[in-house]
Amino acid sequence: MALELIGISKTVGGEAHIVDVSLTLEKGSINVLLGPTLSGKTSLMRLMAGLDRPTEGQVRVGGREVTGEPVQRRNVAMVYQQFINYPTLTVYENIASPLRVAGVDRATLDRRVREAAELLRLSPMLERTPLELSGGQQQRTALARALVKGAELVLLDEPLANLDYKLREELRAELPRIFQESGAIFVYATTEPTEALLLGGRTATLHQGRVTQFGPTPEVYRQPIDLTTARTFSDPPLNVLAVTKQGERATGVGAPLELAAEGSLAGLPDGRYTIGFRPHHLYLAPPGGRAVALTATVAVTEITGSESFVHLDVGSERWVAIAHGIHELAVDAPAQVWIDPARLFVFDGGGRLVAGPRPARQAA
Amino acid sequence: MARITLEGLAHSYLPAPRGPEDFALKQLDHVWEDGGAYALLGPSGCGKTTLLNIISGLIRPTRGEIRFDGQDVTDLPPEQRNIAQVFQFPVIYDTMTVYENLAFPLCNRRMAPRAVDARVREIAEMLDLGSELRRKARNLTADAKQKISLGRGLVRADVAAILFDEPLTVIDPHLKWLLRSQLKHLHRRFDFTMIYVTHDQTEALTFADKVVVMYEGEVVQVGTPDELFERPAHTFVGYFIGSPGMNILPAEISGDRARIEGHELPLGAAYGRLPAGARVEIGIRPEFLSLARAGEAAGAAVPATIRAVEDVGRYRIARTRIGEHEVAVVAPEDGEIPSDGACVVFDPQRINVYADGHRVQEGG
Amino acid sequence: MDKTWNNKGWFFVLPVLALVLFSAAIPLMTVVNYSVQDTFGNNVFFWAGSEWFEELLHSQRFHDALWRQFLFSAIILAIEVPLGIGVALAMPRKGWGVPVCLVTMALPLLIPWNVVGTIWQIFGRVDIGLLGHTLFGLGLDYNYVRDPLDAWITIIVMDVWHWTSLVVLLCYAGLVSIPEAYYQAARIDGASRWAVFRYIQLPKMHRVLLIAILLRFMDSFMIYTEPFVVTGGGPGNSTTFLSIDLVKMAIGQFDLGKAAAMSLVYFLIILLLSWIFYTVMTNAGAERGRATGGEGGR
Known part of the structure; x- marks a missing residue:
């Protein structure tokens, strides 16, 4: 029972929320919708669920068109960013509620509720009410309710956004296992690239209501087809610089960078390009190989605990470097940074990827 | 002020x-x-x-x-x-x-x-x-x-x-x-x-x-x-602090040696007598562990089984098991992770010793 | 069509529509029907056109009643709103005092209107009433049956006693919804008690206060039962408000056509005034928002 979106568009009050999206989501797959706030993740999910009707295009489930069918008649479950449970019911009754609606017999109901609770590690707290639980447990309850329903399509809209980061870390690691055991089509919206990578499956990157790329998650991350996708799939933001390539050399436009045209730049025709490289490929110590050094000014350093994000000004560009461990660099002090030509993404004037660190898929 | x-x-x-x-x-x-x-x-x-x-x-x-x-x-x-x-x-x-x-x-x-x-x-x-x-x-x-x-x-x-x-x-x-x-x-x-x-x-x-x-x-x-x-x-x-957090393993300490799961590890310093009856553990951050093939590993290596590898993009987290205990290892973005017969290599200088949860000073 | 089309919602609205039709629309049409005709009973009707309306709008009696009505509402609002805010501010925010105060406040609201009238009618009597007798005993010449001023004071005090609680409860609801952090910030900023009221409490109460004023205005403008029970509109016509006048006309004199015309005019006046109140007060809030919003566009 694959879910197909064919040429879906959605316009609200003259404003395009979703533009010409075509996706095929296979049964038993995990699909991540990755994009910043307001990129259309929630709108797309509402269209998939049947909460909204697309302005144009078709929605098909298992080949059958369901475009106008309201959500009640589709087999869909949803989990939201807020922890939505029935506050007066116990965890057991919360999980059982969709089965009670469906009129499942008592023995089956009990078995399925206990299975779902086991999967989400809620068994010890079945008799409590949601308000006596931690945020993580409340969200597990909501997840269990969505899973127990046996829906064909489970939509999760940033389900971990409201959790403390340690709980988020825990649930993130567990979710792929939980999803694999269910067999439904999962659609998971998130703003965080790390979350997409941890979930695996397939990722669709969204930008201003358009799907810029859809494919296996590591592939989208490592071989983005254009600059927009690479930017969407990078946190902290992708470092970019316009360069002019002439013969054997490439010269930075906004920053004093001189590169030999090797690595990703090798073999390209002369002209203007945009190079992009991920923050962890902007090195604070020489990485070896044929890396090129340049001088930057430290704007601010963020420390996450095991990593440091150093924001740097280079010429007119603002770049971020990630270094392992704690590096407290003095603000406004000069710092030496290195770029490895073998780690560059190269985009043409239209933002299409023309060369990357590994053999990039040819632009279709 | x-x-x-x-x-x-x-x-x-x-x-x-x-x-x-x-x-x-x-x-x-x-x-x-x-x-x-x-x-x-x-x-x-x-x-x-x-x-x-x-x-x-x-x-x-x-x-x-x-x-x-x-x-x-x-x-x-x-x-x-x-x-x-x-x-x-x-x-x-x-x-x-x-x-x-x-x-x-x-x-x-x-x-x-x-x-x-x-x-x-x-x-x-x-x-x-x-x-x-x-x-x-x-x-x-x-x-x-x-x-x-x-x-x-x-x-x-x-x-x-x-x-x-x-x-x-x-x-x-x-x-x-x-x-x-x-x-x-x-x-x-x-x-x-x-x-x-x-x-x-x-x-x-x-x-x-x-x-x-x-x-x-x-x-x-x-x-x-x-x-x-x-x-x-x-x-x-x-x-x-840190994501993933520090690995904690129960251990026996004598002088500058630690025993975990029957394997002996050198420590960066010698420890005196630990409080009697205290719960003794060693802690090491995933960043200070690495993976190697059994036999090729030098120094403080302990055999482990690799349960899963999570790709975070800029690095990978190997979820390994030493005996009964989960140990996370941060591995570089590229480079090989041995599939079986793997060893976790400890950096002795980075091992901390804990008694009842509190860090034990070296020497004393 | 933004949403997936779903017509079922209308089924839930139908009973309300039916109820409104029977309780409001049909009676109103009957009144409109009466207001343009004349009758002497026996179900015989004559066409009167706008005659009743013209007569009404030129009648001194109607003007007097209307004036009394405005005066009454103005006095009521001038007393009940500040008093209600004051009481709400003085009420405790937590502890056992909260339920005690809330129940005490709600008590007058639970008493039927004619009972309130009766209570005050007896309370104010000079011969057996506690209030009237005491005042008389103190040497004051108080008698609401004879003196128009005394009658007004009695009715106003009664209304304040009966309805201030409503303003209090609404304001209190507005006050308790203000997060503790606001008070803490104000303490840290060294704000005076007055500044806290002026810059935190009053702005946050703005919405509920609007509702309170609107409700109190409409209610006081339509007041009937209590003054009817206490004074019967007297002495003379001094407490004959619009509603009392209307009943006198319809039932006392059986001037059905004229009374119907008066009902309609009365209804339109309330509708108009409520609308004016509402737009003026909501605009006052919106305008402030808009004026500054425009500036932000620079």
Whole structure:
């Protein structure tokens, strides 16, 4: 029972929320919708669920068109960013509620509720009410309710956004296992690239209501087809610089960078390009190989605990470097940074990827 | 500006506390140096907000005393303590303009209008609010409102300390680091004593020179970001700071050797006699472990099975198992991970030893 | 069509539509019907056109009643709103005092209107009433049956006693919804008690206060039962408000057509005034928002 979106568009009050999206989501797959706030993740999910009707295009489930069918008649479950449970019911009754609606017999109901609770590690707290639980447990309850329903399509809209980061870390690691055991089509919206990578499956990157790329998650991350996708799939933001390539050399436009045209730049025709490289490929110590050094000014350093994000000004560009461990660099002090030509993404004037660190898929 | 001394502080929300379990804040002695940037970090319910409210004077502690520059202020209400506070949700005076909001604390203290005007304009300039002075405060965005509440503290030149209670909760994620860095600049410029309460490690480590980590009503470590990362004083600090957290393994220690799961490991230093009957563990961060093929590994290697490998993009997390225990290893982005017959290699210098959760000093 | 089309919602609205039709629309049409005709009973009707309306609008009696009505509402609002805010501010925010105060406040609201009238009618009597007798005993010449001023004071005090609670409860609801952080910030900023009221409490109460004023205005403008029971509109016509006048006309004199015309005019006046109140007060809030919003566009 694959879910197909064919040429879906959605316009609200003259404003395009979703533009010409075509996706095929296979049964038993995990699909991540990755994009910043307001990129259309929630709108797309509402269209998939049947909460909204697309302005144009078709929605098909298992080949059958369901475009106008309201959500009640589709087999869909949803989990939201807020922890939505029935506050007066116990965890057991919360999980059982969709089965009670469906009129499942008592023995089956009990078995399925206990299975779902086991999967989400809620068994010890079945008799409590949601308000006596931690945020993580409340969200597990909501997840269990969505899973127990046996829906064909489970939509999760940033389900971990409201959790403390340690709980988020825990649930993130567990979710792929939980999803694999269910067999439904999962659609998971998130703003965080790390979350997409941890979930695996397939990722669709969204930008201003358009799907810029859809494919296996590591592939989208490592071989983005254009600059927009690479930017969407990078946190902290992708470092970019316009360069002019002439013969054997490439010269930075906004920053004093001189590169030999090797690595990703090798073999390209002369002209203007945009190079992009991920923050962890902007090195604070020489990485070896044929890396090129340049001088930057430290704007601010963020420390996450095991990593440091150093924001740097280079010429007119603002770049971020990630270094392992704690590096407290003095603000406004000069710092030496290195770029490895073998780690560059190269985009043409239209933002299409023309060369990357590994053999990039040819632009279709 | 003041040096704040907490002596024998403890607080219970119960009228007649009996055991230590009745205390939200257990015995605490601490000195906040004049002009320091501190963070109070811990999970929800660890007592950090209670401590903040005691410093600001909103709560009177059950036991102990607070001194500002040597003067006992334990019984003084907030308005007489000369502190400023920024709350979780922006508190602004709706009907006033930005200018009037900033001028409010000064007007209440009957400062001359000319002096008020100069001071308000100076602070507004620094907070990038100069062009918004005539606007109604309630029409601004959340981050601008939060800047106004900070500004109401900064305008008062005589403030003893500025307290922040999770001030970035309602701020858009992409604006957070901007505000954080601005805050750091402001601290450098004004030299106010600042105390920043948060459950977010990035916020704490980025903002503060010294981080106070709290856990279950107790301060478990006070240290620089580097100390928290390299030498967590408590296993909780190891777990809470860093993602993934520190690996904790039960061990037997004799001299400069540790035994885990029947394997002997060298330690960076020798340890004396450990407290009898204590739960002895070693802790090592996933960053200081590496993977190698059995046989090829040199030094402190322990055989392990690899359960899963998570790809985070810039690095990978190998979830391994040594005997009964889960051990996370951070592996580089590319490079081989042996599929079977793997060993986890320890860096002896980075191993910390814990007895009953607390770090054991080398030698002693 | 933004939403997936779903017509079922209308089924839930139908009973309400039916109810409104029977309880409001049909009676109103009957009144309109009466107002343009004349009858002497026996179900015989004559066409009167706008005659009743013209007569009404030129009648001194109607003007007097209308004036009394305005005066009454104005006095009521001038007393009950500040008093209600004051009481709400003085009420405790937590502890055992909260339920005690809330129940005490709600008590007058639970008493039926004619009972309130009766209570005050007896309470104020000079011969057996506690209030009237006491005042008389103190040497005051108080008698609401004879003196128009005394009658007005009695009715106003009664209304204040009966309805201030409503304003109190609404304001209290507005006050308790203000987060504690606002008060803490104000203390830290060194704000005076007055500044806290002016810059925190009043702005946050703005919405509920609007509802309170609107409700009190409409109710006081339509007041009937209590003054009817206490004074019967007297002495003379001094407390004959619009509604009392209307009943006198319809039932006392059986001037059905004229009374119907008066009902309609009365209804339109309330509708118009409520609308004016509402737009003026909501605009006052919106305008402030807009004026500054425009400036932000620079």
